[in-house]
Amino acid sequence: MRKVIPQWLDTRRHSLAHIMAQAVLEKRPDAKLGFGPATEDGFYYDFLFATPLTSDELPAIEARMRQIVREDEVFQRGDLAVDEAVAQLEAMGQEFKVEYCRELAAAGNATIRLYRSGDFVDMCEGPHVERTSVIPDDSFALDSIAGAYWRGDESRPMLTRIYGLAFETREELEAFKARRELAKQRDHRKLGKELDIFHISDQVGQGLALWLPNGAVLIDELEKLAKEMEFRDGYVPVRTPHISKSRLYLTSGHLPYYKESMYPPMQLEGEDDYYLKPMNCPHHHIIYASRPRSYRDLPLRLTEYGAVYRYEQSGELAGLLRVRGMWMNDAHLYCTPDQVKAEFIKVLELHRFYYSLFRITDFWVRLSLGDPTSKKFAGSMDSWETTEDMARKALIDAGFPFEEVRGEAAFYGPKVDHQMSNVVGREETASTTQLDLVMPERFGLTFIGPDGLEHRPIIIHRAPLGTHERFVAFLLEHLGGVFPTWLSPVQVRVLPVSEGQQAYGQRVVDALRDTLLRATLDASSESLNKRIRAAEVHKIPNMLVVGKREEADGTVTWRRKGHRLQVTLPLDRYVAALQETIARRLMDNFEDVEVPGFAAG
RNA sequence: GCUGGCGUAGCUCAAUCCGGUAGAGCAGCUGACUUGUAAUCAGCAGGUUGUAGGUUCAAGUCCUAUCGCCAGCUCCA
Numbered sequence: 001m002r003k004v005i006p007q008w009l010d011t012r013r014h015s016l017a018h019i020m021a022q023a024v025l026e027k028r029p030d031a032k033l034g035f036g037p038a039t040e041d042g043f044y045y046d047f048l049f050a051t052p053l054t055s056d057e058l059p060a061i062e063a064r065m066r067q068i069v070r071e072d073e074v075f076q077r078g079d080l081a082v083d084e085a086v087a088q089l090e091a092m093g094q095e096f097k098v099e100y101c102r103e104l105a106a107a108g109n110a111t112i113r114l115y116r117s118g119d120f121v122d123m124c125e126g127p128h129v130e131r132t133s134v135i136p137d138d139s140f141a142l143d144s145i146a147g148a149y150w151r152g153d154e155s156r157p158m159l160t161r162i163y164g165l166a167f168e169t170r171e172e173l174e175a176f177k178a179r180r181e182l183a184k185q186r187d188h189r190k191l192g193k194e195l196d197i198f199h200i201s202d203q204v205g206q207g208l209a210l211w212l213p214n215g216a217v218l219i220d221e222l223e224k225l226a227k228e229m230e231f232r233d234g235y236v237p238v239r240t241p242h243i244s245k246s247r248l249y250l251t252s253g254h255l256p257y258y259k260e261s262m263y264p265p266m267q268l269e270g271e272d273d274y275y276l277k278p279m280n281c282p283h284h285h286i287i288y289a290s291r292p293r294s295y296r297d298l299p300l301r302l303t304e305y306g307a308v309y310r311y312e313q314s315g316e317l318a319g320l321l322r323v324r325g326m327w328m329n330d331a332h333l334y335c336t337p338d339q340v341k342a343e344f345i346k347v348l349e350l351h352r353f354y355y356s357l358f359r360i361t362d363f364w365v366r367l368s369l370g371d372p373t374s375k376k377f378a379g380s381m382d383s384w385e386t387t388e389d390m391a392r393k394a395l396i397d398a399g400f401p402f403e404e405v406r407g408e409a410a411f412y413g414p415k416v417d418h419q420m421s422n423v424v425g426r427e428e429t430a431s432t433t434q435l436d437l438v439m440p441e442r443f444g445l446t447f448i449g450p451d452g453l454e455h456r457p458i459i460i461h462r463a464p465l466g467t468h469e470r471f472v473a474f475l476l477e478h479l480g481g482v483f484p485t486w487l488s489p490v491q492v493r494v495l496p497v498s499e500g501q502q503a504y505g506q507r508v509v510d511a512l513r514d515t516l517l518r519a520t521l522d523a524s525s526e527s528l529n530k531r532i533r534a535a536e537v538h539k540i541p542n543m544l545v546v547g548k549r550e551e552a553d554g555t556v557t558w559r560r561k562g563h564r565l566q567v568t569l570p571l572d573r574y575v576a577a578l579q580e581t582i583a584r585r586l587m588d589n590f591e592d593v594e595v596p597g598f599a600a601g
Numbered sequence: 602g603c604u605g606g607c608g609u610a611g612c613u614c615a616a617u618c619c620g621g622u623a624g625a626g627c628a629g630c631u632g633a634c635u636u637g638u639a640a641u642c643a644g645c646a647g648g649u650u651g652u653a654g655g656u657u658c659a660a661g662u663c664c665u666a667u668c669g670c671c672a673g674c675u676c677c678a
Contacts, residue, residue, distance in 0.1 A: 044673095055606075146673030147604025154675050158604055161673070193612075202651095202669055261677075279678095308678085313602050314669095316676060328678065408677095417678090429678055467678050498635040525635075533639035547637055559638065566638075 005040065013038035013166045015075065015117075015128040016065070016140055017045045020164060022120035023064040027057070033122065034096050034150055034159045040425075041176060042140065042166045046148055046159040048096070053160050058142040061162075065140070068118065072133035076116045077126060085112035089123060096150060097123045139173055140166035183423040188476040189319040195481050195489075195539065197472065198320060207317040207324030209469055214489035217518065218475075219327065219468040221487050223305050225585070226329050226465055229350060235301040235331055240283035242307055245272040251442055252282040253378050257411040261310045263324075280306035281461060284332045285443045288457075293447040298457060299339050303331035305468075320473040321422055329465035334457040336447065340435070343460055344394040347433050351418060351464045352398075354431075359587060360420070360478055363430065365400050367391060368408030368415040378411050379438035387435040387458075388414045410461070412438035423477050430474055434461040482561070484589045485541045486582040492519040493535045494556075497528055497547030504551040508544060508571060515575055517582075536561060541588065542578070560588070560598065567598060 017036035024047060025031055034046030047053070080088065082105040089097045101112055101123060115124045117132065129135060143163040150156040167173045184190070192198050197215035204210065211219060227237070246265060249255040254262065258278055265273035277283065284302045293300065309325050316322050335343050355363065370377040370384045377384070391414050395402050402416070409415055410432075418431040436459040439445070446454040465471050475483075485491050492512055496505035505521050512519035522531045528545070535543050544556040545566075556574050559566040569577075577597025581588055588595045 052605080144672065145605060148674045149603075152675070154603070158674075160604070163673080206669080310677080313676065315602065315604095315674080318671090322677075326678070330678095424672080426672095432678065463678065470678055495638090497637050500635075525633095527634090527636055527641055528638065529636085530640050531636095531638095536639055543638085545638065549637090557637085564638080 005038075009166075009168065010038045011127050012129055012135055013043040013164075015132070016135065016164060016166050017043040018075075018115065018117055018120065018122055018124070018128065019065050019068050019073075019132060020061065020142070020162060021045050021047075021122060022068060022118060023061045024053075024162070025120065026064065027061065028053070030093070032096055032159075033094055034148075034161075036122075036124075039163070042143065042164045044161050044163045046150070046161045048150075048157060048159050053145065053162075055145050058145065058162070062142045065142075066137040069132045069135050069137045071118070072131050073118045074131045075126075075128035077128075078114050078116065079111040080114060082110065082112055085114065085123065088114070088121075092121070094123070135166075136169060138170040139168060140164055141173060186423050186477045186480045187319075188321070188422070188473040191476045191481040192320065192473075195476075197476065197489075200319075205324065206314060207312060207322070209320055209323055209325070211468075215472065217489040218472055218483070218487060222329075222465060222468065222471065226303075226305065229353070230301070230303045230331065233301070233346065233350065234299075235303040238284065238287055238302045238304050240277075240280060240287070240304060240306060242309070243274045243276055244283065245274055247272055248282045248286070249275055252285070252439065253411065253442055254278060254282070257376065257378055261312065263309055263311045276309040277306075278308055278310045280304055280308060280328065280330045281332055281439060281459075282443075284330075285439055285445060285459075288332075288334055288445055289443055293334070293457070295336055295447050295449050295455075298334055298336050298447055299343050300334040301331055302334075306330050318426065320469040321426070321428055323467075323469045326467035326469045328467045329463045329471075331462055333460040333462070334440075334445070334447075335460065336449070336455070337458055340390060340458045340460065341394055341397070344390065344433070344435070345398045347460060347462045347464070348394060348398040348400060348416070350462075351431055351433070352400075354464050355418070357585065357587075358475065358478070359590065360474075362478075363418050363420045365395070365402040366408065366415075366417040366419050366429075367395060367402050367404045368410075368417055369404055369406045370409040370414060371407040374407060376407075376411055377409060379413070379441070383437035383441075384414070387437055391416055391433075391435050410434050410436075412436050413461075420474050422473065428470060430466045430470060431464045432462070432466070433464070435459075436461060479589060482539050482589045483541070484585070484587045485578065486585045488539075488541050489518065490520050490538070490540050491517055491582075492542045492544060492578070493540045494519060494521045494544045494546060495528060495531050495535070496521075496523070497545060499525070501546050501548065501551055505546050508546060508556060511571060512575065515579065517575070517578060532559070544574070558598065560595070569597065573597060 021033055021036055028049055030050050032048040036045030085101055086098055089101055112123060113125055115122055115126060115128055143165050146161050147158045148161040149158055165173060167176060195214060196212045199210045199212055262278045263276045265275050267273050287302060305327050307327050312322060312324055333343050369388050372381060413434050413436040416433045417429045419427055420430040421427045439459055440456045445457055447457055449455045494505045494508050496502045502523050509519045509521045541561050543559040545559060546556055550556055555568050555570050557566055557568045558574060580596045586593055
């Protein structure tokens with residue numbers, strides 16, 4: 001799903017970054033330049049300013065850029081020896097460029113490339129457009145301004161980043177902006193409010209979501225789904241507390257490897273400190289270790305929709321997408337070495353099932369590897385190589401296209417992540433599967449093999465539905481808040497045509513609720529039109545209109561959300577049809593799905 | 602956590618630029634209407650303008666601090 005951007009467009013965008021830097025330097029000659037690359041929909045350039053730049057200044061910079069483009073400046077390339085380049089960049093006062101230049105030299109580059117356009121000279125690899133006039137002067141626009149650390153390192157200075165948008169033509173630029181505006185309508189924070197899904201109150205705490213009744217139905221249905229799937233695949237449920245003594249996390253290594261992300265401890269006189277659990281795994285490992293295990297017991301698949309708490313930095317929180325308290329579709333599979341691969345593939349298949357059930361196609365799969373040069377990862381090189389190789393092979397065998405990314409692993413092992421983007425384009429991990437040789441070691445987990453000796457199990461950590469919070473966020477945005485009947489908080493809204501049919505309407509609701517269908521009656525004295533509109537606005541999948549005719553015949557007139565076509569049928573036939581839709585978890589919110597009982601005519 | 606922007610009724614917004622003491626629609630409530638497929642009409646109620654200081658005769662509007670939200674960075678399910 002990652003976008004492929006044609007080289008020429010990338011070149012054009014990068015050239016625009018130079019043109020922007022040129023325009024900025026004219027206004028702020030003392031600005032220090034950072035990096036200025038092309039992005040997925042434009043470009044940015046980082047600057048260090050003596051006095052802060054405000055977004056009010058962007059229009060003037062943009063206007064100057066257009067002028068430069070029209071002046072048809074030529075990009076001239078020049079390769080200099082390292083010393084010369086350093087001397088020149090120092091003379092220009094470009095300390096960040098000097099730093100990077102020296103680094104390139106240290107990495108073995110004999111020459112440094114510079115580009116000149118107009119009076120502006122910048123150290124840069126290129127390539128650029130030959131002359132600025134090839135860029136339509138209305139195909140780009142400055143977008144926003146934000147802080148960004150130099151070299152992405154929070155211990156280094158924070159620069160000011162100016163983002164620009166750039167496309168082939170003005171029409172494409174306008175289309176992009178329009179699409180972005182439209183996407184905001186599907187923002188889960190907006191839909192979550194409109195549909196009464198969740199509420200976040202700073203009286204409770206940042207990042208601590210409250211599930212409203214409608215949201216609670218959603219997560220109940222997701223849990224039901226997960227429990228069914230896991231039951232079939234031989235998982236066994238467990239339940240564990242939300243807190244634990246620090247000892248557990250010293251054993252697991254969460255202290256110190258994960259301490260940054262944990263809430264501070266609860267301290268009690270004369271007792272060990274207690275921590276809120278940031279992950280369920282240690283509790284599950286203790287369950288595994290609670291009695292001797294035989295190879296005949298394996299794989300042991302412990303599952304729990306467990307609550308975990310992570311102290312995310314305040315600036316990272318975002319609606320339900322990034323929270324501090326979350327319920328995770330967690331499970332740990334304890335396997336013998338020769339079971340791992342088959343189990344891992346089975347877990348990947350489960351992902352495939354879920355993603356196709358929800359019709360989610362806009363994701364990409366990342367194989368997240370450790371980084372031997374980083375202190376963020378526990379365990380030996382050998383075990384990392386083993387698990388990384390296992391994960392890679394399983395992905396290939398299961399037929400998953402994936403990309404490998406170094407340094408993204410969990411601290412105890414490599415991960416296979418399903419990456420999704422929200423409406424604003426922010427990417428997050430929706431699902432994760434991990435391989436772990438480190439925890440069995442740390443917890444001294446063993447099983448007795450056929451040879452009568454103790455062996456180490458291998459652990460698969462998996463959360464295909466991620467956390468309720470993040471998964472519902474993605475689902476809301478992906479479906480635009482329009483849920484299939486099986487997931488919908490309210491499945492059926494009954495609308496009496498006039499007050500005379502309210503009693504019949506109530507009987508219909510009672511009959512539906514008797515069969516566990518989530519039905520409500522709209523008994524307000526508003527016009528039928530208004531009540532239909534209200535049901536549509538609340539995205540209720542099914543409406544039953546009951547008037548004199550229906551009451552006389554014992555029928556209901558069924559109108560599905562977004563459809564003008566409607567059918568009248570006996571109540572019991574309606575119930576049967578709806579139950580089939582729900583039992584099969586049909587995605588009846590999609591046009592191409594044939595809905596039982598709703599044939600035309 | 603950092604950089605920048607923004608906080609006005611349950612929601613969406615107006616009054617902020619150029620200080621003169623807060624207004625609308627929707628939702629809610631009441632009444633009338635008894636409705637046949639996307640907003641019936643009328644009325645009522647609702648805000649010490651996030652919070653705390655300050656400047657001023659006067660602050661929603663200006664200043665400071667603080668809390669929260671948004672975008673990005675860093676970080677992650």
